[in-house]
Amino acid sequence: MSTGGRIAGMLLCQAGTERVAFAAHEVATIESPSTFGGDAGSARQAYDSGPAGAERILVAATGEAVGVDTLEIDAESLVVFPAPLLLGRIAGGSLRGFVQARGALWPLMSLVDFGRFLAPSSREAA
Amino acid sequence: MSAPEGLKNLAVWTTQPSWLGSALGVVLALLYGRLTHAVPAGSGWLFFGLMVLVLAMNTALSGAQERHALRVLRALEEGRLPPAPDNLRRALQEVRRIPGRCFWFTLQGWFGGALLLAVTFTPLAEAPWTVGMRIGLMCLSLGPLAAMLVYLMVVRRSRRAAERIAAQGLSPQEVIAAIPPERLRLRRRLVMFTAVAVLSPSVFILDVSMTRTVSTFDQILETKDPKVQQEVVHRARRATGLPLGALAGLVVVLVLGTAYVAGTALAEPLRALSEDATRIAQGEVRTPRFIPAEDEVWAVSAAFTRMQAQLAQALVQLQRAGLQISSTTEQLVATSADQESGAGEQAISLNETRATTEELARSAQQIAVNAESVSAMAETTFGAAQSGQRSAAAFLAAMHRMKGDNQAIADAVVRLNKRVQQIGKVVEFINEIADKSDLLALNAELEGTKAGEPGRGFSLVAAEMRRLAENVLSSTLAIERLIDEIRDATQAAVMATEAGLKTTERGASLAAQVDSSLGLILELARQTSHAVRSISLATQQQQTGTDQLAAAMGDILRVTEENAEATQQMVAANTDLSALARDLKATVQRFRVANGEEA
Numbered sequence: 050m051s052t053g054g055r056i057a058g059m060l061l062c063q064a065g066t067e068r069v070a071f072a073a074h075e076v077a078t079i080e081s082p083s084t085f086g087g088d089a090g091s092a093r094q095a096y097d098s099g100p101a102g103a104e105r106i107l108v109a110a111t112g113e114a115v116g117v118d119t120l121e122i123d124a125e126s127l128v129v130f131p132a133p134l135l136l137g138r139i140a141g142g143s144l145r146g147f148v149q150a151r152g153a154l155w156p157l158m159s160l161v162d163f164g165r166f167l168a169p170s171s172r173e174a175a
Numbered sequence: 176m177s178a179p180e181g182l183k184n185l186a187v188w189t190t191q192p193s194w195l196g197s198a199l200g201v202v203l204a205l206l207y208g209r210l211t212h213a214v215p216a217g218s219g220w221l222f223f224g225l226m227v228l229v230l231a232m233n234t235a236l237s238g239a240q241e242r243h244a245l246r247v248l249r250a251l252e253e254g255r256l257p258p259a260p261d262n263l264r265r266a267l268q269e270v271r272r273i274p275g276r277c278f279w280f281t282l283q284g285w286f287g288g289a290l291l292l293a294v295t296f297t298p299l300a301e302a303p304w305t306v307g308m309r310i311g312l313m314c315l316s317l318g319p320l321a322a323m324l325v326y327l328m329v330v331r332r333s334r335r336a337a338e339r340i341a342a343q344g345l346s347p348q349e350v351i352a353a354i355p356p357e358r359l360r361l362r363r364r365l366v367m368f369t370a371v372a373v374l375s376p377s378v379f380i381l382d383v384s385m386t387r388t389v390s391t392f393d394q395i396l397e398t399k400d401p402k403v404q405q406e407v408v409h410r411a412r413r414a415t416g417l418p419l420g421a422l423a424g425l426v427v428v429l430v431l432g433t434a435y436v437a438g439t440a441l442a443e444p445l446r447a448l449s450e451d452a453t454r455i456a457q458g459e460v461r462t463p464r465f466i467p468a469e470d471e472v473w474a475v476s477a478a479f480t481r482m483q484a485q486l487a488q489a490l491v492q493l494q495r496a497g498l499q500i501s502s503t504t505e506q507l508v509a510t511s512a513d514q515e516s517g518a519g520e521q522a523i524s525l526n527e528t529r530a531t532t533e534e535l536a537r538s539a540q541q542i543a544v545n546a547e548s549v550s551a552m553a554e555t556t557f558g559a560a561q562s563g564q565r566s567a568a569a570f571l572a573a574m575h576r577m578k579g580d581n582q583a584i585a586d587a588v589v590r591l592n593k594r595v596q597q598i599g600k601v602v603e604f605i606n607e608i609a610d611k612s613d614l615l616a617l618n619a620e621l622e623g624t625k626a627g628e629p630g631r632g633f634s635l636v637a638a639e640m641r642r643l644a645e646n647v648l649s650s651t652l653a654i655e656r657l658i659d660e661i662r663d664a665t666q667a668a669v670m671a672t673e674a675g676l677k678t679t680e681r682g683a684s685l686a687a688q689v690d691s692s693l694g695l696i697l698e699l700a701r702q703t704s705h706a707v708r709s710i711s712l713a714t715q716q717q718q719t720g721t722d723q724l725a726a727a728m729g730d731i732l733r734v735t736e737e738n739a740e741a742t743q744q745m746v747a748a749n750t751d752l753s754a755l756a757r758d759l760k761a762t763v764q765r766f767r768v769a770n771g772e773e774a
Contacts, residue, residue, distance in 0.1 A: 057627065058624040058625055058627075060621070073621055073624045073625050074625050076621055076625075078618055078621075079614060079617045079618050079621055080614070081610060081611075081614050084611075084614070105614070105617070120617070122617070122620045122621055122624050122634065122638070124623075124624045124631060124634055
């Protein structure tokens with residue numbers, strides 16, 4: 050939940066060597082690739098950090114899903130630093146800002162947008 | 176078949192003297208009758224006729240007996256029998272017996288004729304019985320004398336006849352064999368001849384003297400006149416002197432002639448023997464001849480003939496032996512000289528041989544010692560081979576057990592691999608469960624986080640559960656890695672076990688080969704041990720034999736040295752023997768052995 054530049058509940062994920070964070074309230078469920086029935090893009094694809102393949106799939110309430118390698122749930126309320134405009138369009142406009150957690154700066158991505166961006170049909174269209 | 180030339184009329188010629196002796200006796204008897212006036216006056220022709228008759232009968236009877244006694248000789252003469260040695264021997268035996276038979280034929284004729292004459296004349300002439308007795312007495316005195324004379328004359332002819340028969344093809348040895356000198360009656364015969372030669376004339380003269388004396392005394396007693404008696408005596412002296420002297424002279428001549436003939440018969444063979452003996456003494460040995468004789472003289476003659484034959488044969492052999500001894504002795508001298516030098520060389524060689532033999536004995540002793548060592552080593556090798564074979568057998572059994580154990584290990588590893596795979600599946604199952612648990616815990620934490628503060632505790636529990644699940648996952652991951660390592664190790668173990676199995680099989684095969692080879696080695700070692708024992712035994716025997724050889728060589732050397740000395744002595748002896756052989760040769764050559772034809 051975001052309250053005036055702050056957000057509580059964060060999913061801190063790793064996609065290869067890259068970090069990515071999602072707001073907990075966007076994630077409807079966490080699936081494993083074996084149990085997930087739909088198509089899900091891998092966050093590695095966005096960073097070109099190795100071949101696709103994820104351990105966990107974050108599924109939004111609208112059905113978009115993003116695969117990550119690992120994830121941690123941080124229930125603390127963190128400050129969301131806004132992203133520069135220059136970066137507003139990258140990743141299909143899914144970058145919402147940055148959060149500082151655990152001594153590092155994490156890009157906060159919209160699961161729905163990022164899921165759409167990484168979806169195979171959208172990528173083919175792009 | 177023709178008769179042999181030398182036997183013609185031999186039988187008649189041999190017995191011819193019997194007629195002469197008988198005729199001489201008859202003449203003497205007639206002279207006796209004439210002198211003694213034994214035949215009564217007027218019956219002279221009767222007496223003469225009867226005497227001729229008796230004489231004819233005796234002649235016929237004696238002739239028949241003599242022909243019968245010489246029947247084989249007569250058959251040979253007439254060619255009815257071949258002059259074979261057997262027939263010649265029978266004829267010879269007949270001729271040798273004929274003198275004695277003629278003696279008895281003559282005596283038988285005189286006694287038979289006298290008896291017949293006395294028996295027939297006395298009654299026919301009506302003479303007193305004393306006339307017949309005097310006829311018998313006269314025949315008893317003249318018969319043996321005539322028979323002896325016949326014997327002595329026939330015996331000489333029988334000798335000639337025997338020589339002629341023997342000349343037909345009988346050797347002296349065959350003659351001696353045909354007439355063995357068995358009847359040795361010379362003494363008895365001489366006694367009988369002496370008795371006949373003395374007694375017969377004595378009886379004869381006694382009868383004449385007594386008859387004349389009695390007649391003279393009868394005439395003296397018939398008259399008493401001394402003048403007439405003197406006239407009777409004077410007439411008796413005149414009438415008796417000359418006839419009695421003539422009669423006595425005739426008797427003496429007869430006796431002397433008989434003695435002469437007897438001496439000649441006895442001396443002839445002795446003279447021949449003396450001649451042969453003298454010839455032999457002079458060194459001339461002829462082929463022995465047949466010297467016929469009787470009784471002991473015949474024994475001497477036969478023995479002399481055999482001795483002469485043996486002597487001739489011995490001399491021939493002696494001459495031959497002398498020549499051979501001479502040449503052999505010369506060869507012996509030469510050979511002895513060679514042998515003497517050879518004995519020296521032999522002694523030198525034997526010395527070298529003895530040294531070599533002693534060296535050989537030492538070598539044999541060393542060989543025997545080495546052979547014993549080799550035998551001990553062979554025994555040790557045999558024992559080691561036996562031990563090796565037992566070890567190889569044990570090794571082979573161990574290899575078989577190892578193969579079995581490896582096979583068991585391989586089976587166990589396979590089973591372990593299966594179990595590990597099962598464990599992997601279980602771990603995978605656990606991993607799935609843990610992953611699902613992690614996913615569930617993650618979603619639970621997400622929900623707790625989304626719930627805000629109220630879900631905080633739930634998030635903590637979920638986070639804790641998530642850590643547990645992650646621990647399980649990490650553990651299962653570790654287990655999987657361990658399982659992978661175990662699987663790899665198991666696989667390596669399987670491969671190692673298979674390799675071990677193959678190696679064990681190769682080892683077992685090699686162990687079997689080693690066992691077989693050791694068996695062969697054992698057999699060879701046994702044979703070697705046996706052979707070495709045999710060699711050792713043979714070497715010991717060889718050593719013994721070599722020792723004996725060395726001792727024998729020493730003996731041989733000693734004997735050779737003695738032989739060398741003996742050879743030297745033999746050379747000297749052979750030289751002496753050669754001289755003796757020359758002397759013997761010269762001595763034997765003094766005898767000249769001639770055959771019968773040369774003689």
